[in-house]
Amino acid sequence: MTSDKTVIPTREGRLSRNRAADAPAARATVAPHYEIKESDDALGLEVFLPGVKRDNLNLSVEGRELLLTAGRSWNRPAEWTAVWVETGDFDYRLHLMLPEGLEQEKIHAELKNGVLRLTLPKSAGAQKRKIKIE
């Protein structure tokens, strides 16, 4: 598990965004920014989800597919007038193909300050082993 193809992002994020552009009335979907890191015994996935609360986050792993959906919502007080808006209410969606050899029962997830951090431990067989040269 050393190649940069270990985790293959699907193209869904972009397709969803195109759909959203075609139908402006619908709530938009965007792929959140993420980073994937690897150590000898685990993969680390960091997903940036500003404005997302724990209750609005769904995460599932089925087979090798990881699917994350999260809703970003904020109730603007009625008396606030927008002068300039760059953020927005939309749905985050991330669909990743995980490599084989992960201990799925031991996946650890933590959402803090709008960042989801996932630790995906490798199973013993998939871990990199140092070979002693005699």
Added chain:
Amino acid sequence: MRLIERNHPNTGLTHGDPFFGTAWPRISDWARSFDRLFDLPFDDDFFGYRGDRASMVRPAADLYEDGEHYYVRMDLPGMDKDAINVEIERGILTVGGARKGFGDDGEAQRTFEVRRSVRLPEAIAEDQVKAAYEDGVLTVTLPKREEDRARKVMIEEGK
């Protein structure tokens, strides 16, 4: 841990890719005439890198107002509350801060810096500014100065 993939140019502190769909700023007609003022030329370093392991990001920001306040909301996911600096100088609000990358260790440790300046439309009561950080979003509340607030004039009934 070493980085093996990411889907953004540097750190992901902004959520939007301006070339795809939803990240276009929605600008009110009034604000259109104002956009040059909002973004200051000196923080136009969205893709700027500072060395190998530190990079600068310009977070997405909103500006709202009501009768008594301006409000700036900014996406700053993953920051430590105490590591966020909010400053106002000569009518310009500047938010800055830094965070460490997740799972980085030793030589791989990266520092991400974020900085965004917003020119405020009018003078505010600088000593009464408040900021709150929740779910990776910073909200700065900037009270308008008493003398600048729009006043509702009571019309008395003639006798």
